[in-house]
Amino acid sequence: MKNREIVYIVSDSVGETAELVVKAVATQFNRGYVEIKRQTYVESFEDIEDVLAMAIHGSAIIAYTIVIPTLKEYLDKRAKDIGIHAVDLLNPLMEAFINKFNQQPKYQPKLMRKLDDDYFRKIEAIEFAVKYDDGRDPRGILNADIILIGVSRTSKTPLSMYLAHKRYKVANVPIVPEIKPPDELFKMPRNKCVGLIISPDKLNAIRKERLKNLGLKSEANYASFERILEELDYAEKIMKRIGCPIINVSDKAIEETADYILDILKKERSS
Known part of the structure; x- marks a missing residue:
């Protein structure tokens, strides 16, 4: 041998x-x-x-x-x-x-290793955003870098994914009058949470289009103006209770809102 x-x-x-x-x-x-x-x-x-x-x-x-x-x-x-x-x-x-x-x-x-680490951090953040999307598991709130809250169709999911590509672990939680917000939401520092609001007219138009794409009637309660006003009012009360910053996403692109969120949170955490 x-x-x-x-x-x-x-x-x-x-x-x-x-x-x-x-x-x-x-x-x-x-x-x-x-x-x-x-x-x-x-x-x-x-x-x-x-x-x-x-x-x-x-x-x-x-x-x-x-x-x-x-x-x-x-x-x-x-x-x-x-x-x-x-x-x-x-x-x-x-x-x-x-x-x-x-x-x-x-x-x-070690520059290649730094690139690899950066890549894996991004993948981890994306997997986190998917796992804790739309309030599926409130336990994710406690491990998130950013928590987005708002009524349906305020761009919570696309914002979560966009921020995940920037290596932030994001959980998002829908606010619905009939469902009590998870207790974890009130245990987090206010400088980790961001409330998303939208004008009633804009939300009405978005929801009608959503129903149309689903083959449903636009007169459904989901898109009614009265229902929208009720949801927005309830959501703002929750946001004020938490004490988190609130962003109006009515006329903002995803990228613009994401940059605004990061800027606000940076100021909140440095103050």
Whole structure:
């Protein structure tokens, strides 16, 4: 049985990129017995010396993804001095980018990990908004960054999703006269909650169109003016009881309302 060949992955981050490249290359040589060892978060000359000591003992190859120039230069020089084959997996492409775009890189480690973390935070926020949409589970209120409250058709759901794409966990709660608001709503700091109101005429038109799309008669109680006035009056009483800021969404686009919400909450939390 052949001895296992060793490739040391050296990275100032987690080393995932380098490992994938090494595995892809190894398969081209039918080197299924190549052993890969990761040395991650390398941040000093001492860290590099530790890797070199292990690599020279096993006559290993070093494949590295280090973007900090001083560390890269040190590894290149020391590996050459002691006869270890060290391969820079990033620099050739980095140089091509510099020449093509006439721009210098940031030379900051862990940027890919930051992008990944940002992506997963967005996915988590979107899943949260879906799970706690329309008051489905009031327990979500306690874990939300923002709680939107208002009567039906005040854009609570689209606003929740838009804010979720900005990494905010949003729960929204419909206010209906016949249904007691969840107790959790009154346990939250007022600077996490936003009330959404709309003009009766605008809401009447929106609800009539909604009924039309559903194939229902526009004369239904849902779209009646008296019902709308009753709901709006009740909703405002709840909002005043909570003490939260109130936004009129009558003539605002989703993006405009979302920016306004974030601006209001920022001021509320800093005061």
